[in-house]
Structure formats: C-alpha cells, structure tokens
Amino acid sequence: MNMKYTITTPLYYVNDKPHLGSSYTTIACDAIARFERLNGNTVLFLTGVDEHGQKIERTAESKNLEPQLHCDEITEKYKYLWDKLNISYDRFVRTTSIEHTSLVHQFYSKVLKSDDVYMGRQSGWYCVGCEEYKDVEDKDKSPICSIHKKELEWRDEENLFFKLSKYQDQIEKLIHVDGFISPKSRKNEIINFVSKGLRDFSISRVNLKWGINVPGNKDHTFYVWFDALLGYVSGSLNDQCSPELTEKSLSNWPANIHVIGKDILRFHAVYWPAMLLSAGMKTPRSVFGHGFLTREGQKMGKSLGNVLDPIELLEYGGIDAMRWYLLRDIEFGEDGDFQMRRFVDIVNSDLCNTIGNLLNRTITMSKKWFKENIPIDNTLSSDSTLKVKSETKIIEYMESFKDSNFKSSANAIIDLANSANLYLNDRAPWKLIKDISNKNIVALDIYSVLESCRIIGILLNPIVPNLSNRILKQLNIDTSNINFKDSLQWGLLDPNNGLQDPTPVMDKIEFNEDPR
RNA sequence: GUCAGUGUAGCUCAGCCGGUUAGAGCACAGCAUUCAUAACGCUGAGGUCGAGAGUUCAAGUCUCUCCACUGACACCA
Numbered sequence: 001m002n003m004k005y006t007i008t009t010p011l012y013y014v015n016d017k018p019h020l021g022s023s024y025t026t027i028a029c030d031a032i033a034r035f036e037r038l039n040g041n042t043v044l045f046l047t048g049v050d051e052h053g054q055k056i057e058r059t060a061e062s063k064n065l066e067p068q069l070h071c072d073e074i075t076e077k078y079k080y081l082w083d084k085l086n087i088s089y090d091r092f093v094r095t096t097s098i099e100h101t102s103l104v105h106q107f108y109s110k111v112l113k114s115d116d117v118y119m120g121r122q123s124g125w126y127c128v129g130c131e132e133y134k135d136v137e138d139k140d141k142s143p144i145c146s147i148h149k150k151e152l153e154w155r156d157e158e159n160l161f162f163k164l165s166k167y168q169d170q171i172e173k174l175i176h177v178d179g180f181i182s183p184k185s186r187k188n189e190i191i192n193f194v195s196k197g198l199r200d201f202s203i204s205r206v207n208l209k210w211g212i213n214v215p216g217n218k219d220h221t222f223y224v225w226f227d228a229l230l231g232y233v234s235g236s237l238n239d240q241c242s243p244e245l246t247e248k249s250l251s252n253w254p255a256n257i258h259v260i261g262k263d264i265l266r267f268h269a270v271y272w273p274a275m276l277l278s279a280g281m282k283t284p285r286s287v288f289g290h291g292f293l294t295r296e297g298q299k300m301g302k303s304l305g306n307v308l309d310p311i312e313l314l315e316y317g318g319i320d321a322m323r324w325y326l327l328r329d330i331e332f333g334e335d336g337d338f339q340m341r342r343f344v345d346i347v348n349s350d351l352c353n354t355i356g357n358l359l360n361r362t363i364t365m366s367k368k369w370f371k372e373n374i375p376i377d378n379t380l381s382s383d384s385t386l387k388v389k390s391e392t393k394i395i396e397y398m399e400s401f402k403d404s405n406f407k408s409s410a411n412a413i414i415d416l417a418n419s420a421n422l423y424l425n426d427r428a429p430w431k432l433i434k435d436i437s438n439k440n441i442v443a444l445d446i447y448s449v450l451e452s453c454r455i456i457g458i459l460l461n462p463i464v465p466n467l468s469n470r471i472l473k474q475l476n477i478d479t480s481n482i483n484f485k486d487s488l489q490w491g492l493l494d495p496n497n498g499l500q501d502p503t504p505v506m507d508k509i510e511f512n513e514d515p516r
Numbered sequence: 517g518u519c520a521g522u523g524u525a526g527c528u529c530a531g532c533c534g535g536u537u538a539g540a541g542c543a544c545a546g547c548a549u550u551c552a553u554a555a556c557g558c559u560g561a562g563g564u565c566g567a568g569a570g571u572u573c574a575a576g577u578c579u580c581u582c583c584a585c586u587g588a589c590a591c592c593a
Contacts (some may be wrong), residue, residue, distance in 0.1 A: 143593080185521045189588050192519050196589065262587075291586090329528065329542095334521090335586070342527060345542060353555060361552030368551075407529080414541080421556055430551040446551095504553045 005041045006255040007033055010264060011050040011093055011231045014074035015059055018081050020300070020338070021261060021293055023310040024326050028290065028406070029259050030087045031327055034462035035401050038484045044252045046235045047082065048093025049075050053224035054128050057210035067210045071096055081310060086319055086465060093235035095228055101212050103234040103243040104227050108215065110245065110279035116163040122202050125152035131224050159202035160220060167274040168198050174273055179286055181269050182404070183333035186262060186289040190269045201271065229272045232258070233281075245279075254282040265289040288404060291335035308338060317509050320464040321347040327463050328410035344511040350410075351467060351506040354417045355456060359471060362424070362449045363502040369433055374450075374495035375443045384448040387490045389419045390455050394488055397459055406463065413459050420452040443495075450475065451493045458487050470505040 009029045012022050026047060033045040051071040060070035075094065082089065094100065111117055124133045125143050127150070134143070134152055143152045172194055174180060181187040204220040205211070211221035236252040237243050254276075260268050265287070273283040294300065300307050313322055325343045328350070330336030366374060376382065393416040400408035427445045432438040457471035461482070472479045476497045 183521095185587080188520045193588060195519090266588085331529080337528090339527070342542075346528085349542060352553065357553050357555045359553095361550090361556070363552095365551045411529095411541080418541090424551080425557050428551090433551090502553085506553085508553080 003041045004044070004252060005033075005036045006044045006046065006236055006252050006257075007036070008045075008232050008235075008255050008258050009047040009089075010258075010260050011048045011095065011228055012078060013053075013055075014049050014051050014071050014078075015055050017074060017077040018310065020308050020310050020313070023081065023085060023322075024293055024330070025259060025261060025290065026082060026087055027085060027323050027326055028332060028404070030085075030089070031323075031406060031462045032257070032259070032401075032404065033088060034465065038458075038461060038482070040483050040485060044091065044236060045089045046091050046093060046232065046255075047087070047089045048091070048231055048235060049078060049095065050224065050228040050231065051075075051094060051096045052211040052222075052227055053131055054205070054208050054210070055131065057208070058128065060210075068096065084311070084314055084319065085323070088465075091235050091240075093231045095231050097234075099237075099240060099243040100227075100231060100234040103237070103245065104212050104222065104230050105215055106243070106245045107230055107233070107275075107279055108222075110281075111162070111275065114278045114280070116166060116278045117160050117203070118163070119158060120161045120200075120202070121157070122159045122161075123156035124154075126155040127152050157206050159206070159223075160204040160214060160217065161200045162203045162226070162271075162275065162278070164198045164200050164271065164274050167277055168194070170277055171198065171270055171274055174283060175269060181265075182286065182288045185333070186265055186269075186287075190265065193266060194270060198270065198274075225267055225271065226275070229267065229275065232284075245281075250281075255284040257286045257288055258284050259288050259290065262289040262291060288333075290332050291330075293330065293336055293338050295338045296340070297337055316512070317343065317347060318507070320351065320467040320506065321509060324351060324410070324464050324467075327406040329407070332404055332406055341511060344509045347506075348508050350414055351464070352504070352508050354414060354421065355453075355460075355471075356504055356506045358417055358421055358424075358449070359453050359474060359505060360502045362420075362446060362453060363474060363499050365429060366446050366450060366499055367501075369439075370443060370446070372496070372498040374447050375440060376447050376495045379447065379451070379491035379493065379495060380489075382444060382447065382491060384444070386420060386423055386448045386452050390416060390452055390490060393419075394455070394459070398484075401462070409459075410463060413456055416452060416459075417456055420449050420456075424449055447493070447495055450499075451490065454493045455488060455490075458482060458484070467506060474500045474502065474505065476500060 007029055009026050012018060029045065029047070033043045036043045049071070056071065057067055060067040063070060079092065122133065126133050129150060133155070144150065175187065175190050175194060181190055203223045203226040204214050204217065205223055206219050206221070208221045211224065212227050214220040214222055232255060233250070233253060234243055236255065237249045238251060239249055243249070258268050268287045269289075276283050295306050295308055298304065298306060310322075321343070325346055329342065329346055330338075393412040397409045397412040400412065424445075429442045429445045432445075433442045453471065454475055454477060457468050457475065457477070460471070461468040469479050475493065476499060477493070
C-alpha cells in the first residue's frame, strides 16, 4: 500500500562545515528513507541548512565575506559530504531562498490573525552561540555561557513575542500522545519541562540584519528559530516555485518524523507544534531526539582537539564501514561512544568475514561444481532450515526498523549470515560432492545459502546500499527496481541465472592508532 | 535542589510478569584446517549483575537508602 512519508533531518546551521554528529543524524534519516521506499512508500526526504542569525553574520564578517557567500560556501560542503555518504535526500532546503521567505511571511500573517503576537520588551544576557537568552544573576558583571565559554552580551530591546503560554493545554495533550516523542527519556524530559508552565518567547530581534524582515515592523528581523523551523514546511510544498500555504500544496505535510539531536528537542517538540497550531496547521506525527556521539569516552570539541572529521573517517574506512558502524553499534536513542578499535573490528568481522566470506565461499563452490546452472527444479517449494531462519529474521528486522532500532535490525542480518555459515559447516557439501550421487542434495544446499545471501543483500540496502548492490551484483541480480514485498520471498534467486566471479565485496580496514 | 534516564564479562549489549550453574556478539587465548576474503568451524578464559539494607523458600529482576554518570529545569556564580 503506497503511502506518503515525509522525513526530515534538522536544518543544519552553517556556522561551520558538517561534523560527525550531523553525519550520524543524516545517515540515520537516509536509512529510514530507504527502508520506507523499499516498503513501497512515496518518500519525501528533506534536509537542508539554516542560514540566518547573528552568529552567521559575525562569522561572515570575520572572514571578510558577505553572509550570503559564506552560506553558499558552507552549503556546498554539506552537499559534498552528503553526496559522498550516498545520502538519498529528495530536497535540500535553504532558508535564504526567496520561496522560503515568502512562506515565512504567509505563515506569520496566519499567526497574527490568531492574535498570537505582541510587542514586548526583553532584557537579559544573551549568547550568540546558542541564539538564546540566559538566566543570569543580576549582580554578575561579565557572565559567560556555560556551553560556548564566551561572554554573554547584555540585551535590552523591544521584541515581538509569541503567545506560547496560550497553548499550554494543547501542547500538554500532544506530548502525551503515544509515539509523538521518542525515545521515552526525551518524552519524560519534555513532559517535565511543559509541566513547569510554558512562557512566551520572542520571535524577533532588532539590531540584526541577516535574516528575514518582519512585515510591518521595519526594524525587526525574525528570530532564527522561528524562521528555521518553517524550512520543514517550505521544503515540503508541492510547488517549490510558487510557495503557498494551501491545503493542496501541503499534501506532504505533516512530516511523519523529525529526526533531531537531543539539544534541539524543546524547539521541535514544544515551540514548533505551538506555532503550527497557531497557524491552523497540522503538527508533525513524531519527533525522535537521538543522543550524541562521544569519542573514546570523551566529548568531542575543538578545544579538546579530538574532533573526528567525517571526511577523514570516510577516507579511512569507506562509506559502507562508516554507515554500518554508526547504525549497527551506536544505540540510536542514547549517547554513543565512537571507538576506533571497535569500529575496525566490527566492520571487518561483520562485513568482510561473516557476510563477505560467506558469499565468496558459496559462489566458489557453486561455480566449481555447477558452472552456471544449479540443478534445481522448483525453488519456491524447496525446503530448508535456512528458509525458516530467514523468515524469522526478516520479521525481526522489520519490527526493529520500524522502531528505528538499527542495531537490532543489523543483528538480525548478522544472525542470518551466521546461520548460513553454520549450515554450510553442518552440511559440508565439499565432502558430499565427492560422491556424485549427492549432486542434487548439494545443489539444494548451495542454492539455500546463495538464496540467504540474496536476502541478506536486500536487507542490507537501507543501511549500506553500496555493499548491498555489490552483493546482489555478484548474484547477477538487477537492483534497479527492488522492493521488500516482491523481493523477500524465499526462492526468488533464479538457479540458472549464473553468478559472477567471486571477488571480495568488502575490503578489510587496517587499524591505525590515529587516522589523522 | 527537583524530575527523568543510565550503571550486567576488556568493548557493545540481551536478560517479559522474581525460579536452572547470569547470556550473546566482538575482542583475547588455544585447537582444527580449506569449499572459503589469514576465512568458516570447534574449545576456553573472563562477571562483587554500581554499593548497602530489606521482603521472599528464592532477586540481576520487587522495596528502601546511598554512590556514580547523562540530560532537562531550578538555584548559585
């Protein structure tokens, strides 16, 4: 059954090039998007960049660039990396686009009509890095942001405020809806936060040029978060060239899932839905706040000097290695620790040995004994313990993936591969074949393992698409139009298809202490 | 300070409602050896289940207290 499925990464801030954390988020979204496509759904996979705000303005200044040129430069770095990581996004949103600006204005007029904006005064200590006011004791003369370690700036200015408090009851109800916020720890956090009472927040800034002007308020620029969140909507419009907030143009909305880092949970689970309710629009179906990555047990930070550049990791291990490790070994909802030794071990063991060698040894036997035709008559009715195991693991895989439990999905694949290896040792076809009367039995055994490899190849597709394609290619399977429904039934590998010469589908990674 | 989450073998994790001698994968050690990518397979070592107390015939699993880590909020600076 074909359904529309809209998934978003955060719109990444272009203060700097992408880091491992944003790569992790984007790879996870890519896996989900591919999974949904393989299930026959029509997917709109949105990513993009958030380009406004004071930090961008100042970063550009320091580089002696116009902000727009700075944004263009950094945007290209994001696109380059997503291309290298084989991210299959459908749309790339830019908040500096004319279309986005137009939509922000339309949205704002709806919020005005709901009488949810008022002029107020805001004073306090402000961190440009966070784009947030900080609560600070009045007597402190030079407060510092605890996150960015930079001096806060005193602000005392008139801002437009959004009546968030008006939506206390509706937000309270929404956040309790099953499945709206995942994982459970994030849901609890938001329930606690909302129970303390929602306070109105300012949606504009003065003394800021780099942003979208507030209509009817010459000196006010939209607060970066107000404008950025709307990137999800502007990016999902049917007609990208003629952005209109109409029911027809919003058929890809609401998003099925916003995948975000835990640090921006409040914006996505509280402020954003309230804004949408104010404009009379549907709220997203779910928000998944995943954890952060540390490295060898430590937080990554420039000042610590231990940032792991995704480009370097990519060059060191390759795209399939990177994707596999991040999805298979890091628990998606929780913080995870990137360990280089473990990265190498897991990738080599799972992809090169368990799966890669399985394919290699089985194709070698098949070609040696049966050339291009495995003597089997009816593959669909053939019985094998591997068939049963395969069916069990497919179910586990599907249920886990639906919960964004990539680790469990990957484990199901590895279990099937282990079972195929054990099956081969148990059956020992290299002994059986010595007696020619066993030819048909051996043919069935070889076919069962090759069929398992085919299924493994297909299940790997959302996680490591390039490896998946190499596996299926060696089995001479056309991958241009596969889907789960038509591809996971046992017995679909044509025994007269012929197989390609076995070559390693995955190169080993040699462990270096420091890939930098 | 309040709330929430986490703490099980070197690493990553499983362990539904209390019930065998606490498990899996990886890593490590040994064996075996080719159909096979120094691979597959077999065997082994490795655990105060954060600490203490309690309930119970019996607790990793329930209760209480405490410790550590993470996050949110509050407070302080």
